[in-house]
Amino acid sequence: DVMGQLFGMQQNERQLADNFGIDRCLIVSGDSDQQQKVIEEFGNLLDEALHSCLPDGQNIIAIMGGTTIANAAKQLTNLKSTKRQNLFVPARGGIGETVNLQANSVSAEMAARSNGTYRTLFVPEQLSAVTYDSLLKEPAIVEVLNLINQANCVVHSIGRALHMAARRKMSEEDILMLKQKNAVAESFGYFFDEDGKVVYKIPRVGLQLKDVRNIPYIFAVAGGKSKAKAIQAYMKNAPQQTWLITDEAAANEILRGV
Numbered sequence: 589d590v591m592g593q594l595f596g597m598q599q600n601e602r603q604l605a606d607n608f609g610i611d612r613c614l615i616v617s618g619d620s621d622q623q624q625k626v627i628e629e630f631g632n633l634l635d636e637a638l639h640s641c642l643p644d645g646q647n648i649i650a651i652m653g654g655t656t657i658a659n660a661a662k663q664l665t666n667l668k669s670t671k672r673q674n675l676f677v678p679a680r681g682g683i684g685e686t687v688n689l690q691a692n693s694v695s696a697e698m699a700a701r702s703n704g705t706y707r708t709l710f711v712p713e714q715l716s717a718v719t720y721d722s723l724l725k726e727p728a729i730v731e732v733l734n735l736i737n738q739a740n741c742v743v744h745s746i747g748r749a750l751h752m753a754a755r756r757k758m759s760e761e762d763i764l765m766l767k768q769k770n771a772v773a774e775s776f777g778y779f780f781d782e783d784g785k786v787v788y789k790i791p792r793v794g795l796q797l798k799d800v801r802n803i804p805y806i807f808a809v810a811g812g813k814s815k816a817k818a819i820q821a822y823m824k825n826a827p828q829q830t831w832l833i834t835d836e837a838a839a840n841e842i843l844r845g846v
């Protein structure tokens with residue numbers, strides 16, 4: 589197994605991957621809750637993984653935002669060759685983050701670091717249904733949505749449900765609903781309970797969870813003891829081809845309960 593040799597798979601990485609039923613886990617020592625350096629290391633591993641996995645030709649890489657991916661993005665290195673080009677697009681539009689954490693900004697950063705190109709999806713946060721519908725007919729927006737639908741790679745993180753609801757300034761009513769449904773994890777604008785079942789979805793354009801299943805290269809980057817429950821919940825139903833890049837703090841917490 590070339591990949592196994594390359595990434596020197598450890599026993600706990602195999603155990604975690606088997607437990608989640610996914611292809612691979614990469615575990616960085618430390619706790620990303622406490623140490624910024626751990627997130628840098630996530631970035632290095634993501635960079636290596638993209639280098640070794642992405643095929644020749646035109647790749648379309650869909651990106652989610654958040655602090656983890658925004659910081660990991662800074663570690664990317666040249667991914668372009670005469671045979672391989674990479675286009676970065678935001679995975680979903682306007683799901684509520686401050687500008688530097690938005691998928692648009694992160695895909696621009698990744699493109700700059702890796703010598704790729706990027707496209708921006710301009711979909712504002714607060715829109716009436718009518719405006720939203722007409723916006724979706726705009727050629728510039730349709731074009732980017734079509735690119736997103738052709739993505740062959742996705743990079744995303746996983747967050748804690750209630751933390752993400754608060755960060756996105758969701759209404760008290762919605763937060764109560766999430767509590768009642770026992771939401772513990774969030775990814776792609778979807779909320780999941782402990783069993784990995786979707787309990788709520790923020791209705792936004794772009795990649796939908798069912799589309800993610802058909803994407804050949806999926807990299808989930810999330811760590812920290814505080815995220816252990818969320819990671820475990822999301823991973824219960826994660827597509828098998830997912831590679832999880834995480835840290836010891838999250839991995840040990842999860843494996844302790846297995």
Ligand code: F6P
Binds near residue numbers: 656683745774777
């Ligand atoms: O809002 C985008 C997003 O990727 C969420 O899907 C995810 O829950 C969150 O960011 C992770 O953010 P952070 O890396 O800051 O924990």
